[in-house]
Each structure stands twice: as structure tokens, then as C-alpha cells.
Amino acid sequence: MGLLYQIFIDPFMQMGQAPDLLVQTLWEGLVGGVLYALIALGFVLIFKASGVFNFAQGIMMVFAALTLVGLYEKGVPAPLALLLAIGVMYLLALGVERVVLRPLVNQPDIMLFMATFGLTYILIGAGQLVFGGDPKEMPVTALGLPKGAIDLKILGGLVSLQKIDIAAAIIASIMVAGLAVFFQKTRIGRALRAVADDHQAALSVGISLNQIWVIVWFTAGIVALATGIMWGARSDVSFALQVISLKALPVLILGGFTSVPGAIVGGLIIGIGEKLGEFYWGPLVGGGIESWLAYAIALAFLLFKPEGLFGEKIIERI
Amino acid sequence: MADSRQDSGRSAVEDTFPKLLRMHARVRADRPAFRHKDRGIWQTWTWREVYDNVRAIALGLHKLGVAEGDKVAIVGANRPLLYWSLCAAQMLRATPVPVYADAVADELVHVLANADVKVAAAQDQEQVDKLLSIADRLPTLEHIVYDEDRGLRDYVQPNLSALDDIIEASAKALHSEASLGRSLDELIDAGRADDASIMLYTSGTTGRSKGVVLSAGRSVQAARDTVAFDGLTDRDEQLAYLPLAWVGDHYLNYAQALVAGSCVACPENADTVAQDLREIGPSFYFAPPRVFEAQLTRIMIRMEDASGLKRKMFDHFIGVARKWGEKILNGESVPVLSRLHYALGEFLVYGPLKNVLGYSNIRAAYTAGEAIGGELFSFYRSLGLNLKQLYGQTEAFLYVTAHANGAVRSDTVGPPAPNVDIRIADDGEVQFKSPGQFVAYYKEPEKTAETLTPDGYVKTGDAGFFDADGQLRILDRAKDVGKLKDGTIFAPKYIENKLKFFPNIKEAVAFGDACDFVTVMLNIELTAVGNWAERNNISYASYQELAGHRQVYEMIARHVDEVNASLAQEPRMAGAQIARFLILPKELDADDGELTRTQKVRRGFIAERYEPLVKGLYDGSKIADISTEVTFEDGRKGTISGRVAIVDLTRHGASQGSKAA
């Protein structure tokens, strides 16, 4: 009885009692969610265009950020480091297309999925080998990103918003918008959408599949870089982030593998959901449930709506 | 070897196959007697089981009215049940008549009618259908029994029954009424040496096929001799894949097996023989030369695809084998190092190769039927396969001559088999008296008389001679052997075969009877020569063009010269060296009547058709014109005409083999 009360009543009373805390939590969840969404976004891009379940997306984020920071630490001015990092992501895209996609084209999806595992390990190894394994700090100011926090006095309480978080939210929205435009308006964008439907169609647009793959992976790389900067700014840059990056996966389950809006909504649900869960329900079980709550939510989701929020229902034909 | 002698010693009284079977069922009741790859595994029957089954079948046949002197046809491939039916018939003192499974209805009618067959044992639906389709033409045929019931389950014919059912029913009967068993035993005991044990129809190359009657006693005796000769025992395994109706199968897989008590395995079906051979790993093996030839080709083709290194190794060790293999096999003295070298080859190449081919356990392998090329023959021997030749006939119940271990040569068929007496008639014909020799041609006394000499020798119809070390050489069918003007024996087939052993030469037709010298017309082997042409970048548009090409002529001329050289080595043949030859502008073809359906050249017909060429060969002209009719692949007829070059060769001196251009 008491337990039921603790689970179903108490948390909501807390929310009511301290709305400012609720808002604070929601905000943090929102920002976290946005970043999850970004990782998921890069993932969706790749899955749509090359049908690859890119397990390495999270690592690409860390790798990108690490490259940026690493270069910066080696004395490269931040803006240049940023450009270089972008360049590296492009090379990565090229490499992947050459070494992974081209040889494995027409292999069963599971193979490509496994291949991205290999990619993951190579990136982890390479990243650490070049820049060292120790956590690094993101040169926020050098990159012209705001620091500090804005404190809002609302709801009879104090809600403090990290500027960087605001920036993150804005950049994320811009990026999503940009991608939307890119997909809808540009020729390449349309080609990409075509590829998602069938490869022949893409060729008819006059772009070779390989080019498309490179572009997609590069785009995903840039998204990863941006995400990496954001995450890096909130915490340190190290491969510990890898675990966070895995959070993109439950997001995908919610959003479906092929839906951009799905990725975003899913990200927000997961981000906010786990923050609320951690803050209001976590204490019941000793806290730290953030580590799995996201997956639990996703799992629960799977059982009732396997195709995800926006994914289309699959009819099995024989 | 030893205990097989004891066997033959102890059981000297068994003079019929049923008696032998009964003996084995007693002596080695639980040794395997028959195997059959069926339903994925080698179903195996012990001697006792076989004996019981045969008795059951015998009883069944007896119920169907089969009695002493009746004929029972055996139609189908190698199946235990058919072998047993055969033995069952003998048990009833009836005579089994195996028939080629692929015989067409008409041939079947001829044989079955000629033999007044009463009951036919068929393998499967196909054979049963064939028999039913001709039943109305076989007044004496009363009943058909069959082995495999697939497709036959719902046949309603009254005089049709499954061997399985028969066995089941009879087994019950034998179990319930001891008297039945006793009467069977009496029947077996009643069997006598001069019972007609089996009737084998000779394939009709010369006229219609005749039924060769062989007596029980002689068959058993012949088998005893050769079993002792090759030391077969009840540990031996053999694969029965040759046609039941052929004397070879009946001898090797029935007679010898029943004497030695060895185990006979029947393959799953025709396509799986190679695989089954590999699984069973027979210790005694027979195959006609073409089988070995085809296999060698396959070996070489498969090795072509092997990696360079492996191929080098293979070629190297095959070389070693060529050099030492036969010597080692013949137990001649070989340097220790070479022996080691060969041993290494055995481990790396010969052993595995024999394993893949299924030859690993073979103690004695025979080939016969046609002349076998020396190269081919020694290739297998050099691998350590104890391949030997025998010369035989249905009339002899197979063995006339056979190579003894250690004294094997490709160009002879060996000395007379045990207890066989051979003489060469004045006209060069080989005549023999053998323990297994036939009694008579069924219902054809005059033909029997033709074949038997007054003093009881059998005329083989083959011409041959004994060479220095007492081994027999077969030259040709006696009627084809002629004489040159100077009296030297002219054996066209002998010369033609020597030529045909060259892969580049497909067919050869030799002339010379009653002429001054020997001449040949040749066909080149398009594939072989074609490859050769490619390698020497010789371009050609047609067979005719290639056949007429100067370089081709030169190459062929070298081959012919080699043949002359080898002929020169043989005193009696030296005179019959080839003086002139030409290459025919078209391939000899059965469709044009130039070959028999069995791909034998019809010399007379060819002589007429290519009369101008023959004339050219003998009037010394360098070229001759010919225009002849051909049948193309699609059956259209047409004529090709052309101008054919004729080449002279200088003959080798009889003794010294000095080469000349």
C-alpha cells in the first residue's frame, strides 16, 4: 500500500509542490532529449539511405568531438580545428564507403550491422591512439559558444538554464530544419529519399549509389560532430560518452528507424522521460535508473507498438 | 589366400552354387555376404540371411511352377534380390537367364522367346512395364516377380507379384512346415555338376545373340581356379556394378564370390557408382579400359584447376611414379632413395588419389574387353594399383588368360589361366580348352559344332600369338587378319589400336591384305588437335581444313613413325610397318555407316566408299581427290569433296629401331 502510494501518488505531489523543480527537470530532460535526437538523426539518415543499422553513430559523435578537442589541444586554433574535424569526418565517410559499404553491398543487413561494430572498435582504438584516452575539456568559448547560466525566477522558484544548453537546443533545431530543407529542396536530398525507396530510382536521378553513401555518411558525420560538441560542452569528451550515445538506440525504437520527426519526438520522450523517472522515481530504488530507464521505456513500447511511433506497419508476405 | 585354399579343399564336394551357398551359411553364417546402398545406408545381409532368403524365393518360384530344366529370366541392374532369384532358380535346378537391363523390347523378345522363359524376375516398374508390353509375344512366360515396388503398388495384373511378399509368405511356410525345408534340401542335394547352371546371351556383334549354356560343375571349377589364382578370401569386398547379363559380372560377382565367400556390394544406382565405390573400397575390382581412360581424363582435367604449386607437386610425383612405380609393384630391385621418394609420393599423391578414386584397398584389379593403351595401363600401375589384364570369353566362362602378379605388361594379356590349355591354329587363331568352357549354344547345335573343334577345343575367332616369355598377344578378329603379298601377317586392328593410343588420332583404318605394303587412313581427334593448333597458333576454319594442314600432317607423321618403330621391335610384325598414310577430310561416322553403332570401323564399307583414296594410297600418287556424302549434326545430307595429301614413310629396320625422317 505504502509502496503504491510512493509510486503513484507521491511523485506527482512533489511535482505539484515544487513546479520550479519540475520545470528544471523537464528542461534538462528536453536538452538531453535534443541531443539524443541528434544522434538518432544521424542514424536515421544513414539507415534511410544505405539501409545500414549504423551502430557506430554514437562513436562517430565521440570520435568527431575528440578529433576537434584533440587538435585544439595540439595547438590548432579552434575554428581551424573545427574545419579539420569536419574534414576528418569527410575522410571517414569516404573510408567507410570504400572499405565497408562497397564490399558488403547486397550482403544481409545483419552483416552490415556487424560491420559497424567493427567500425566502432576501429574508431575507439584510433581515436584514443591519436589523442589519448584521458577525458578532455571542450573549448566552449574558443568555439564561440556561450557559457554560464540564465536564472529565471518563475513559479516561485528558481530555474537555471545553462546557456550552452539553450545554444544546443537552438543549434539542434537549426540543424533539423536544415536537414529538412536539404531533403525536400535539394536535388541530392531528393536523390537520398529516392534511395531509401529503391536504389534504381536513385541512379535515375543521376547520382551513383557510392556518391550518395559518401554524402549521407558525411552528413551524419557533421551531425555527429555538432552533437559531440554539445555533449562535450556539458561533460568532458571521452569514450565514456559511448554509453550515453547508445541511448540513441531506444530513441530509434520509439521513433522508428526511418523517420526524422520520429527521431526527434523519440529523443524528447526518452530525454524527458528518463530525467523525470530518475528525479521522481529513481530514489525509490536507489537511483541511477537513468542507465536503463530509456531502454525499459523502449522495450515497453516495442511490445505494444513494434513498428515504432512513425514507422509503417510491416505486412509479412509469403 | 591360405584359408581360401583350405575352403576349396574342405568343400571340394560343392559342385553347384546352391551347395556353395549352403556351405557358407554354415561355415561363415554371420559374415556379410551382400550389401546394397539403399535408403541412405549399406543394408547388409549375412550368409545365413542370404541363404534363408534364397530358399524362400526358391520355394516361391517352386509354387509358381518353376521346376528342373525351366528357364527364369533375370531382368535389371545389380540388386541383391536379383542375384538371389538367380541362385534360387539354380536351387530348383532351373536355369537362370540374365538379360541386359537396357535391352529394348525386341531384343528382350528374342532372348526370352529363344530361351522359353517361364518366369521373369524384374528389378522395377520400368522392367515390368517392358515385360508386360511384350508378354503377348512370349507364350511361355507365365509369371513376373519384381524387386522395387515403387509405382507397382497398384498394378492389378494377376501374374505379377513382389519378391518381398514371396519371401515373407515362403519364410512363414518354411517355418511352419519342416517338410518344405526338407524337400528344398533334397533339391539342393539333387543338384549335379552337369546341370545347366546358367545361360548367358552373347551380345550380337556377329548375328543374333546366342544363349551360351554353362554347366554348374565347370563354372564352380573355373571359379575355384581363379579364386586361388588371385587369393580371394571371405574378407574380400567387391562392387557389383557391371551388367548382370555379362559373363564378367556373373563370374566375378557371383561365381567367384560364392566360391571365396567374399562380400558383394550393390551400388545405390547407376549415377552413384563412383561414390559407392569410394565408400565400399573394394579389394577386387574389374573395369573395361574405357572406364579407366575416361577416369584418367577426369583426373587430369580436375588437376588443371588445382593451384600451380599443387599441380607442380602432382606432376613431379607422377613422374617419380612413372619411373619407379611399376618396378616397385613388380618387386624389381629399386634404389633405396628412389623407394623413399616414391614413399613420399605415396603419402602426398598416390595414396590420397587412390583414396579419392576408391582404389585404396584393391589387391587385384582387372581390365579386359579391348586393347588398353600402354600409357594408360602403366599410369594406374605406377600408382601402386595392381591392375592386370585378362583375356576371356563367355564361351570360356571368362578366363582364358590372365596376368599373374608381378608379370604384367600392357601389350599382352598374360599366360594361360590355371588349367587352361591354349593352342594357336595354323591360321593364327587362338583356340583353348578351359575348365569352365561352355557346354553348347542353346538350341543351336550347328553353331556349337562350328565353334568347337573335333578334339574339343573352343575357337575364339581371335588371331594371336605367344611372345618370347609365353604371354599371349591378341592381334585381331581372325577373319580380319590377312597376309601381305610377301606373306607377313597383317593384323589391321593391331596396327589401328597402336595408332589410336595417340590422343591426336581418333580413328585409323589399315589396309594391306594381299597388297605389297600396309597403308592407313586416319581421323584426327578434333579437340586434341584443335588445342594443339591453338597452342601453335594455327588457324583453321573447319575440320577438313585442319585435317589437311601441313603441320598437322607432320605431327601425325611422327606418330605413325613411332608406331612403325614399335612394330619393328616385333619380329612377326616388322614386315607390316605402315608405308603410306593419309588423313581423311571428314570424320568417320556411324550415321554414314562407316562405323558400327559400337564405334567399330567397317573396313570393307570404307574401302568401297573411299575407293579413289585407297587407289591413291597404292598407286604412289602424292595426292588424291575424293568427294563423298556426309550427314551433318542436324541430319542434313551433303557432300564434301577435297584433295587429300598422301605421305610416304621410310620403314624401320626389323632389328635396330633407327629413326628416319
Place this chain on the structure above:
Amino acid sequence: MSGADDILLKVDNVSLSFGGVRAITDVSFDIRKGEIRAIIGPNGAGKTSMLNVINGFYHPQNGSISFHGQTRARMKPYEAASQGIARTFQNVALFKGMSTLDNILAGRALKMKSSFFWQMFRHGPALAEEIEHRKFCEEIIDFLEIEHIRKAPVGTLPYGLQKRVELGRALAMEPTLLLLDEPMAGMNLEEKQDMSRFIIDVNQHFGTTIALIEHDIGVVMDLSDRIVVLEYGHKIADGNPEEVKSDQKVIDAYLGVAH
């Protein structure tokens, strides 16, 4: 002739649709014990969907199916299987990673019962069962004349043989009703003749009732006792080959257009 007792399967006013798409509309027909029943129709006529409904893979929105006289609303595929409905597929659905023998043995799944415990030791009941069913499968292998590919991985086999193996796998279930989805698709003449022979043998010797979809009209006319003709999910004709051949609707809808 068509007494209720000799009806094996009855399809009553079945309709099936995916989302908005109507695959089958109000189709009824029956299959009698021991007959060979053909379902024909142009591509997309709903033939395969009909088979899928019969063996419980699809669930019709309305209408009912009665098998062995008992009507069932929803049924799982494995239930259909356990009731004796076997099935082959339009584009071969073999277990690619397994050998011919294992594929056919897999068809015995329902018949094999030995406990997990014995399976662990592969002894006693487990081994006995394994051998017993191997014997049965060998009969099928012999019947279909596929001895030579017994141990070959099915993935490597030519199409015609794969079809044959699939038939073998279905036969291993000892079905009372056998559904064949284009058993001869993509076969050459000889293979078709073999397959027809097998189908007839199965029908005659094992008394198995057969429902088959086939495009080769010649084959259908020879093999089948009765034919249902579907077009755009509707039944447009039903009867013996002669009737169907002469049916105007059929001629227009199907036989008219070349396939």
C-alpha cells in the same frame, strides 16, 4: 457426390484485406477428400492469400473456414500444421542453412517428441526417435528420387530440385491436405513432368488431398479434378476442367490473356 462427409475443407464467404487493399472478397468453395483441387487466376487474383488464409497465416476479416467439419475462426499456422495441413511456397522457402535430409527431417517436427534431457545426451529415446524418423524420410527421399543430394546443403541446389525437396519436407508432415503454391514455377518441361508424376503419386498412394496453384494451364487441366478461378479476389468460376475451360468469364479473364 458432394455429401457433407466427403468434404475435407470448406471456405465460406471469406474476405481478406490489408489496410484498404482488398485481397479476397467473399469467396466460398470446398475441397473434397482425396481430390486434386486447383486454384487459378491472373497474377494478384488472391490465390496465394487464399492459401495463407487456409493454413492460418492470414486471418480473414469475415467468413469462416471449416476443416474436418469443424469450423474455426482464428487459428495459428502451427495449429493448422498439427491438424494436417502442409504447404509449399511460391518462391521456395527452404531452410537454406541445412541439408536436404535435415530439411525433410524438420518436416517431422510435430512427430518428434523426445525430451530435452535425452536430446542433451543424444541417446536412448532421442537417438531411437532420430533413427526412426530418418527411416521415414529416406522413404520420401527414395520416392522423390533425390538420393544423390541427400547430404547436400539445399542452398546450393538447382531450383527444380529445391522445389522437390520442399515437396519432400511437406510430405514428411504426412498431411491430410497439401497446399502447393505454384509447384512448377520456373521449371523446364521435364521437371514439370516429374513434378506432375509426383503430385499424382502422392494423391493416389497416400490418398493426400491436394490444393494447388499453378499458372501452366495445361498442367492444371491434366492434374486437377476441380478448379476454382479467382480474379481480383472474386471467385468467377468453379468446376471440373471442362466446365472451366468453356466458361466465358474465365476465357475473358484468364485464358484469353496470354501468361
Place this chain on the structure above:
Amino acid sequence: MFYREVGQFKTSYAADQAIFPIRQDRIGLALILAVAFIGIPLIGGEFMIASVMIPFLVLALAAIGLNILIGYTGLISLGTGAFMGVGAYACYKLSTLFPQVNIIVWIISSGLVSCAVGVLFGLPSLRIKGFYLAIATLAAQFFLQWCFVRVGWLYNNNPSGAIEVPLHTLFGIPITGATAKPLTRYYVVLTIVVVMTWFASNLVHGRIGRNWMAVRDMDIAAQLMGIRLLPAKLLAFAVSSFYAGVAGALMVFLWLGAAEPEAFNINESFVLLFMVIIGGLGSLIGSFLGAALIHILPIIVRTTPGALGLSIGSATAEHLTYIITGGLILFFLIVEPHGLARLWQIAKQKLRVWPFPY
């Protein structure tokens, strides 16, 4: 070329259905066992046994478990590490609650515990397939990991948060705890692994294995054969996590001697996954080969530079291992998707048809 199969014909289905129908294979197996039981203890030093063989065997066992799931039933799992953890913690709890009971009993029963948990997390596999399932198993991974950290009861509220293995004996000989000799531990592990491998091979070669593979290759057809998907899949999960659980228990009790939750983190799951991929999906031999490669690789990477005279930090070595592992995965997926096991098969086939190429 070492295969001499002539005359090895089968006269019974029992012989034909045997798992090793070829005599030479049976001999080879016997040799391997002889080496494992006699050879290695004789020649292998402390390091060889404690740091190479024991870990290798433990990992191979876990790999077999995972292979049953992925390779034979086609269900991807990223939670194997956690299931090993379940085994380890279960064994720790049981053996500390009832110290008097023989440890072997607890090792086996801890497998059963992990088996139960496995079935629980396997339930979703009915509704979801492929990648979705992979992610679902991540839930298991992270949830269980969380439990290992947060639920003090599991590690008896040990302040260090780690579990330490007490002394246990078998027939009076210490087999766990500090005093247990490597060789003794090796024999215990080896025996368990051999027996369980034998079970696994029996399972996958029998009815159950066929059903699993049927589900893997064509689940629709499998259903229509009368194979019920849920039981088949759950059984796979059960067996798989049983193996993982036992492996986990062995890992802590007979290999490491103590463990922290980190030992069972996501990376452990990945490493096992790689072993299975590189070794070969759907092959028991592959599981061993894969385990050998992935486990021994780091050792080589760590030792070779030293042998070559140039010194690299352990960190660098670790990073290199990462790269090489990743590279290997790509290499195998591209060059030989069926892994070492297939290479092994090809080699065997070559030897069987030697001197012919095919």
C-alpha cells in the same frame, strides 16, 4: 590428404547420423582432448594455464551460449555480458548463503538462475525481431548491470562493491579462492566446458537444433511445419543464458577470483559477440576458434612489441587491440562472412579431396 575414407561405409543410421561420421575426425578429436587434458598441463606454465587456457575456455563457453542464440536461432543479443554477471552473482549469493554445499552444484544452479532471467528477457523476442530485439537485449544489459551496482544484497553489501570468492574444495582439494592451484582450476573448468560442449553439440545436431535453425532460416515456413516460435526462441534464450551463466560463474570463481560489476558491462557483451562473428555463426568449433583469437590477440599485441625490442605502453597496446579487433571483424565480414569455422571447413574439404582442388 590425411583423410582416408575408403571403406568407411555406414551400415546403420546410428553410424550415419553420428556427429563425427569420419574416423579421422574422431581421431583428431581424441588428440585434441588428449592435448587439453595431458599435454598442456605438462608443458604449459603458470601463465599459460592461468592467463591463457582458463580464460579461453570460459570465454569459449560463453561464446557457445551466444552462438546458440545468434548463430543457430538467429536472435541477436547484446546482453550476454550481463547474463554472465547473473551467473556470477547468483553463484556468489548461493555459495555464501549455503557454503557447505559443493561449489560445483552452485555453479550449475547459477546457470539455471541466469537461464530463468534469460527467458524473462527473451519474452519480447516473440513480438520483435532483428535490430529491435538487439536493442531490447540492451535493456537487459543495462538493467542487470544497474542491479549489480545498486542492489547491495547481491554482493552482501560488500563496501568495495565487488564480490570476492571464498575458498571451496572438491574432494578436499581447494578449487576456488586464493589457495586453489591454477592447474586444479584448469581441470575443473576444462571438464565442465568439455561436458557442456558435448551437450551443446548433441542439442544442435538433434531435433531441437533443427527447429532452431528452421526458425533462423525461414521462420514462416518453420511455423507452417508446426514449429511454435515462442517456445523455440525461449528455449534458445534459456539454453544460451544457461551457458552464459555458468561461464560467468566460472569466470569469477575459477578465473578472476573476484569481480566488480564493470566486468560484465556492455563491452563484455560486444567482445563475446565478436568471438561468435569471427569464429563463425552457427558453429561450435567456431566459438572456440573465435574465443581463442579474440582472447589471445591482446596478449600477442602486448607481448610482441617487447619481443621486437620496442616498448609500447599498455594503453597503446589496448588501443591497438581495439583497432585490430575492429579490423578483423571487417575483414571477416568481407572476406569470409562465415568466419574461422568456414575456413576450417574449407581446409577440411580440401584435405578430403586432396590432391584434387574440389
